[in-house]
Structures are given as C-alpha cells and as structure tokens.
Amino acid sequence: MTTETLLQRATEILAPFSKGNNNPETNRLDVEIEASDLPSATAALMDNQWGYLSAITPTDLGKEVNKLELLYHFCEGAAITSLRIYLPREDQPDVPTISDQIPVASFFERELGEMLGVHVVGTPDSSRLFLPDDWPDGVYPLREEFSMEQAAPVEPRETLPEMGRVGNKFTVPIGPQHPALKEPGHFEFAVDGEIITGARMRLGYVHRGIEKATEKRNWIQNLYLLERICGICSHTHTSAYAMGAEKLAQVEVPPRALAIREIVAGLERIHSHLLWLGVAAHEAGFDTLFMYSWRDRETVMDLLETLTGNRVNYSITVLGGVKYDFTAEHSRAIHKAMNYLEERIRYYLHIVTTDASFLQRTRGIGTMTLEEAKYFGALGPTARASGLERDVRIDSPYGAYHRFPVSLITDERGDLEARFEVRMKELLVSCFTIRTIVDNLPPGELAVRFPRKVPAGETVSRVEAPRGEAFYYIKSGGGESPVRLKIRTPSLCNWTSALNKAVGHQLADVPMLIAGMDPCFSCNDRMITVRRKNDSHTLTWSQMREYGIKKYASIREPK
Amino acid sequence: MNVSQNYVSQLMGRITTWARVNSPWAIHFNSGSCNGCDIEILATLTPRYDIERFGIKLRGSPRHADVLICTGPVTRQARERLLRTYEQMPDPKFVVAVGSCGISGGVFQGCYNIVGHINEVLPVDAFIPGCPPRPEAIIDGIVKLLTHLQNGTRPEPIQFAPQETA
Numbered sequence: 001m002t003t004e005t006l007l008q009r010a011t012e013i014l015a016p017f018s019k020g021n022n023n024p025e026t027n028r029l030d031v032e033i034e035a036s037d038l039p040s041a042t043a044a045l046m047d048n049q050w051g052y053l054s055a056i057t058p059t060d061l062g063k064e065v066n067k068l069e070l071l072y073h074f075c076e077g078a079a080i081t082s083l084r085i086y087l088p089r090e091d092q093p094d095v096p097t098i099s100d101q102i103p104v105a106s107f108f109e110r111e112l113g114e115m116l117g118v119h120v121v122g123t124p125d126s127s128r129l130f131l132p133d134d135w136p137d138g139v140y141p142l143r144e145e146f147s148m149e150q151a152a153p154v155e156p157r158e159t160l161p162e163m164g165r166v167g168n169k170f171t172v173p174i175g176p177q178h179p180a181l182k183e184p185g186h187f188e189f190a191v192d193g194e195i196i197t198g199a200r201m202r203l204g205y206v207h208r209g210i211e212k213a214t215e216k217r218n219w220i221q222n223l224y225l226l227e228r229i230c231g232i233c234s235h236t237h238t239s240a241y242a243m244g245a246e247k248l249a250q251v252e253v254p255p256r257a258l259a260i261r262e263i264v265a266g267l268e269r270i271h272s273h274l275l276w277l278g279v280a281a282h283e284a285g286f287d288t289l290f291m292y293s294w295r296d297r298e299t300v301m302d303l304l305e306t307l308t309g310n311r312v313n314y315s316i317t318v319l320g321g322v323k324y325d326f327t328a329e330h331s332r333a334i335h336k337a338m339n340y341l342e343e344r345i346r347y348y349l350h351i352v353t354t355d356a357s358f359l360q361r362t363r364g365i366g367t368m369t370l371e372e373a374k375y376f377g378a379l380g381p382t383a384r385a386s387g388l389e390r391d392v393r394i395d396s397p398y399g400a401y402h403r404f405p406v407s408l409i410t411d412e413r414g415d416l417e418a419r420f421e422v423r424m425k426e427l428l429v430s431c432f433t434i435r436t437i438v439d440n441l442p443p444g445e446l447a448v449r450f451p452r453k454v455p456a457g458e459t460v461s462r463v464e465a466p467r468g469e470a471f472y473y474i475k476s477g478g479g480e481s482p483v484r485l486k487i488r489t490p491s492l493c494n495w496t497s498a499l500n501k502a503v504g505h506q507l508a509d510v511p512m513l514i515a516g517m518d519p520c521f522s523c524n525d526r527m528i529t530v531r532r533k534n535d536s537h538t539l540t541w542s543q544m545r546e547y548g549i550k551k552y553a554s555i556r557e558p559k
Numbered sequence: 560m561n562v563s564q565n566y567v568s569q570l571m572g573r574i575t576t577w578a579r580v581n582s583p584w585a586i587h588f589n590s591g592s593c594n595g596c597d598i599e600i601l602a603t604l605t606p607r608y609d610i611e612r613f614g615i616k617l618r619g620s621p622r623h624a625d626v627l628i629c630t631g632p633v634t635r636q637a638r639e640r641l642l643r644t645y646e647q648m649p650d651p652k653f654v655v656a657v658g659s660c661g662i663s664g665g666v667f668q669g670c671y672n673i674v675g676h677i678n679e680v681l682p683v684d685a686f687i688p689g690c691p692p693r694p695e696a697i698i699d700g701i702v703k704l705l706t707h708l709q710n711g712t713r714p715e716p717i718q719f720a721p722q723e724t725a
Binding site for chain 1: 586588589590591592593594595596597598599601602605606607619621631632634635636637640644665666667669670671672673690691693
C-alpha cells in the first residue's frame with residue numbers, strides 16, 4: 001500500500017473520534033482527539049492492524065497557551081499518524097492508559113507522569129522511570145517553570161517494592177555493577193530453584209537529561225550533544241537529528257553527502273554488530289569468539305578513523321551535509337577491508353550456526369513468535385529474527401537509501417540462534433551496500449549552508465539504528481534552538497520482550513537473553529517492571545535481611 | 560624491633576610493590592557515560608591492544624580490584640553506587656577517570672541529573688582526556704599510574720583552576 005492510501009485508511013478509521021485533521025508533512029496525519037477517546041481510537045487502529053505505537057511525545061506548551069500537548073505516534077511503513085491530545089496545565093491532568101492494549105506504552109506513560117506530571121489513569125505501574133530516588137515529588141523537569149533549585153535532593157524514597165522470598169523462591173539481584181553487564185542497570189530476578197518466575201529492572205543510572213538540555217543549546221551545539229547519547233550508534237543520532245533539522249530548515253542535502261552518510265552508517269552497523277557478537281559470546285562463556293570478533297572489529301575502526309579522524313563519535317555529519325570527502329585512497333582501503341571482513345563474517349556465521357556447545361546456549365532459548373514480537377513492539381534485528389518485517393531503511397527509505405537500497409533479512413525461528421544469524425547476515429548486506437556506494441559515489445558538493453535560525457514547525461525523523469528504529473520528534477519555534485526534541489531509542493521497546501521471555505528460563509540464560517536484544521543502556525535509560533507470578537506475599541529488604549540472619553543463626557546452632 | 564624483623568618487613572614491602580605493579584587488577588564503573596569510553600576500555604583488553612601484557616586484568620568484583628576505572632559524568636542515581644563500589648575496594652586503591660565527561664562533565668555539564676565530574680565524588684589519581692580517549696591513551700594513563708606505584712609515590716593531586724566569577 002502506498003503512503004497516501006495508508007493515510008487515507010487511517011483518516012477513515014479515526015473519523016469517529018476526530019476533532020480536526022491536518023497533514024503537517026506528506027507522510028504524516030495529525031488527528032486531534034479528546035483525551036477520553038484515546039483508548040477507543042487506539043483500539044480502532046489496532047483492530048484494523050494499522051501500525052505500531054512508536055513513541056509518545058509530551059510537550060509543555062507554556063504558560064501563555066496554558067496547555068500540555070501529548071502526541072501518540074503510530075507508524076506503518078512510511079506513514080505516521082499522530083493522535084494529538086490537549087490537556088489543561090493545572091496540576092496532574094488525567095489521561096487514560098493504553099498500556100492494556102500496547103504493553104510498550106507503559107514506559108512512555110510513566111515518562112509522562114514523572115517528566116510532565118500527567119496522571120495516567122489505570123497504568124499498571126506509575127513509579128519512577130528515569131529520575132533518581134532522591135528527586136523531590138511534584139517537580140517535573142520538562143515543565144516550563146522547572147529550575148535546578150526545585151530539584152534539590154530529598155531523602156531517597158524506596159522506588160522498587162521489594163520482591164523478597166516467597167516459599168522456595170528467592171530474589172537474585174544483578175547490577176548495577178556486575179561482570180555480565182558492561183553498563184549499569186539493576187535487575188532483580190525472582191527464581192524458583194534455577195527457574196525464573198519474575199523479572200524486574202531499574203535503570204536511570206545513566207540518565208543525564210539530554211532532552212531538556214537540547215532546549216538550552218543551539219542547533220549546531222545539539223549535534224554534538226546528541227552524538228553523545230550513545231558512543232556505539234553515535235552516527236544514527238546525528239543522522240536522525242540532522243535529517244529532521246534539514247527538513248525543518250528546507251535545506252536540500254547534496255547527494256554525495258547523503259551517500260557518505262550511508263557509508264558511515266554501514267560501517268557503524270558493522271562495528272556495532274561485531275561488538276555485540278563479542279559481548280554476546282562472552283556472556284555465553286565463549287571468550288575466543290569475543291577476542292576474534294573484537295580483533296576484526298578493529299579493521300572497521302581503522303576505516304572509520306581514516307574516513308572521519310575518530311574511532312568513536314565520528315562527527316562526520318554537519319547540518320546540511322558532511323565534513324569530510326571521500327577519496328580514491330579511501331575507496332581502495334574500504335574494498336580491501338571488506339574482502340577481509342566478508343571472509344571473517346562468513347566464518348562467524350558458520351560458527352554460530354554449527355558450533356555444538358554454542359548452540360546449546362542459543363537454540364530454542366528465548367523463542368519469540370511473530371505475534372509476540374508484534375504485541376511487545378519489538379524492533380530491529382530482535383523483531384526481524386521473529387519474522388517481523390520492520391526496517392525503516394526499507395519501509396521508509398531516507399537519505400541515500402532510495403538510491404542504494406538494502407535487502408531485508410528475516411528469520412522465522414525467533415530464538416537466540418536466529419538473532420545471531422540475522423545479525424551476521426545483515427553484516428554481509430552492509431558490506432555489499434558499502435561496496436556498491438563506494439563504486440557509484442555521486443559527484444558534487446559536500447555540504448550546503450545551514451541557517452542559524454530554523455523556521456517554526458515540527459517534524460518526525462526515523463532512522464534504522466543497528467538495534468532498531470530510532471525515533472526523533474523535533475519542534476522548532478523559529479529560534480536558534482529547538483523548542484522540543486523527543487528521542488525514542490530502540491532498546492527501550494525491546495526490553496518488554498526480553499524480560500517477558502526471561503520468565504520460565506534458567507537463571508544462567510539471563511545474560512544471554514539480555515545480550516540477545518543488544519541492549520544499550522545509555523540511550524534508553526528508564527525503569528521497567530514486568531510480569532510477576534505468585535507474589536502475594538512480599539518482604540521488605542530489612543525483613544529479608546532479618547530472616548537471613550535468623551536462618552543462618554539457626555543453622556549454626558542446631559537445636 | 561630487631562634487625563632481622565625490620566629486614567623482613569622491608570622485603571615484604573618490596574615484594575608487595577613488585578606484585579602490585581605487575582598485576583594491577585581493575586574494575587570498570589560507568590556512572591553516566593555514553594558508552595564511547597566503555598567500548599574503548601573493552602578494546603584495550605582485546606588482541607590489538609592487549610592490556611594484559613602489563614598484567615592488567617578487568618575484574619568483576621570491587622573486592623579483587625586495585626584500580627577503579629570510571630567513565631562518564633556522575634549521575635544522581637549512580638553516585639551512591641559509585642561510592643559503594645569504591646568503599647568495597649581494599650586499600651591501597653587508585654581511581655582513574657577516563658574521558659572528558661569524567662574530567663569536567665563534558666557536554667553534559669549543567670544537565671539536571673548530573674552531580675558533576677568524578678573528582679567531585681571520589682579522589683581521582685589519574686585523568687585520561689579525550690572524547691573518547693584512544694585505547695593507546697588509556698594504556699598510557701594506566702602505565703603512568705603504575706610508574707608512580709613503583710616509586711612508592713602517589714600522583715600529584717590535580718589542582719583545578721578556580722572558576723572565574725563574572
């Protein structure tokens with residue numbers, strides 16, 4: 001279906017609820033609805049299989065307008081439908097939940113609560129997502145009147161209800177500092193013997209408050225700030241931001257610049273997937289593969305360094321184009337490196353599909369069906385390994401992806417083995433695409449002039465990061481800095497599936513299950529609670545400790 | 560204390576220093592970093608850079624570690640965990656701050672969830688600048704720290720220039 005027919009269908013589906021439609025861009029439909037109609041409008045879209053919930057953007061429109069604006073973005077192919085809701089700005093306005101229909105919405109709704117003070121009626125969990133335990137109640141960082149003085153630390157409140165011990169079940173805490181985690185996150189697994197019966201996690205250890213910080217920096221400064229959302233997929237963030245800003249400023253980026261951006265994106269995908277292969281192999285206890293893949297990853301790092309001057313945080317994108325040109329020397333280096341990498345990647349593909357001891361850790365573990373992948377809102381290779389054909393580069397080609405398309409890799413099996421296979425095959429596709437672009441690089445300018453002030457407007461830009469779709473919503477007020485910038489990164493959407501799938505598996509499989517979705521804490525830092533079984537009886541931490549002391553005392557002194 | 564006891568304690572001291580310099584075990588803590596420094600620290604372990612040739616090993620437990628390698632600015636949520644990790648390390652312990660954010664807060668200065676740079680929370684012995692520093696720079700920084708250990712000195716405390724008030 002074309003984008004026009006998709007939008008036409010969405011208009012028809014949403015007609016009973018609409019208070020006014022408009023098309024801010026050719027691929028976007030904006031429907032204003034009443035807050036009370038939200039669950040039924042969402043149900044209508046879901047029943048008609050129209051798209052998936054990509055993000056919720058909350059914005060404070062300020063004292064003058066005296067309203068809060070919520071945008072629920074649904075994506076299908078290249079089409080984006082946004083449900084627009086206005087709420088009064090007085091404290092704690094109500095909005096009904098949609099997380100009973102779409103589980104992933106529960107994170108977005110908790111964000112609404114703590115960032116903007118919106119009261120989401122009926123949401124399963126309204127505890128803290130990002131903000132630290134010592135953050136004062138009733139202070140919302142995304143409100144216009146927020147100042148640092150209000151956020152002075154208070155006595156920490158217990159944000160996680162303790163799970164404790166129930167019958168033969170225990171809670172195993174993992175993190176935030178743990179050998180299996182390269183980044184800080186805190187997990188609590190309830191185990192019955194070796195089997196996991198519940199999983200919960202608390203993030204927020206690397207939440208820095210970037211969305212708010214963008215409002216204080218100008219358009220150019222933001223490019224370098226957003227690059228540092230994540231050091232692994234930094235180019236994704238600059239591309240998404242630059243694309244959005246260029247759309248708003250109506251700047252036409254030269255084709256050569258777009259092609260160079262795609263080369264760097266391809267190299268970034270190779271470095272990220274090889275990094276992931278190493279870390280995942282390390283979690284499985286296969287350190288040889290970890291060392292091998294990281295050794296070969298250095299080939300890509302060398303290429304990135306020759307091209308951009310940096311190994312990480314390449315900064316090749318500027319608003320309006322790219323910084324550095326691509327020469328014949330680069331082209332030779334790339335071909336040589338791709339020859340080597342293709343051979344190595346085929347070897348890794350062979351290992352992850354044939355090595356018997358490795359397959360015991362991956363085959364049939366964490367299997368996610370197509371329906372589950374859709375229901376949990378999985379993205380990227382995690383979704384594609386379950387047969388869900390979801391890839392922004394193909395659904396909604398941006399940049400040079402019209403000219404140099406990539407092929408879609410999917411797998412039906414949905415287990416960890418399939419995720420390894422999908423990622424390795426994606427690497428081969430990336431190598432092929434990079435070769436094609438290098439051989440057919442369009443001539444021309446590298447960059448065009450970008451204005452200091454960007455005309456008022458709002459736009460959505462979506463980019464396929466190595467981990468899945470990254471979603472950017474950018475709103476300009478016509479000034480030197482954006483008015484609102486909303487970022488939704490792929491790891492967040494994948495957590496629901498990973499933690500739900502952990503239930504029923506052995507505790508020893510947890511590192512692999514977590515690694516299987518390639519989580520990136522620095523970009524998605526939030527807190528989640530999922531599915532707990534039989535926890536009618538819970539103990540607090542101090543009760544648990546007391547119980548432990550008594551128990552061990554009784555063991556020491558047998559009666 | 561008689562002469563032989565004194566000699567034994569001196570000898571033991573020399574053996575400990577020798578052991579410490581040749582096998583410093585490190586623990587890595589990310590207190591709000593963007594991952595850039597963390598992947599470069601991991602890269603130092605891998606065959607191209609191979610930091611283990613200096614006897615340096617990354618350990619999971621703070622109780623086994625001599626050197627705490629910190630990355631990133633310190634967020635409000637991570638502060639308490641960073642301190643707890645530091646307190647769990649046995650003496651003598653050393654702190655290395657990797658990356659611009661760990662030195663000054665970097666691009667994240669002034670964000671609402673940031674406490675500040677690492678030196679505001681822990682006494683830092685070595686700073687490795689860069690965004691992120693190259694693996695060679697990380698190795699260089701740690702080797703410089705080891706030279707001080709060998710000589711039995713602590714690195715000079717770093718004096719920050721007082722901020723000019725407008």
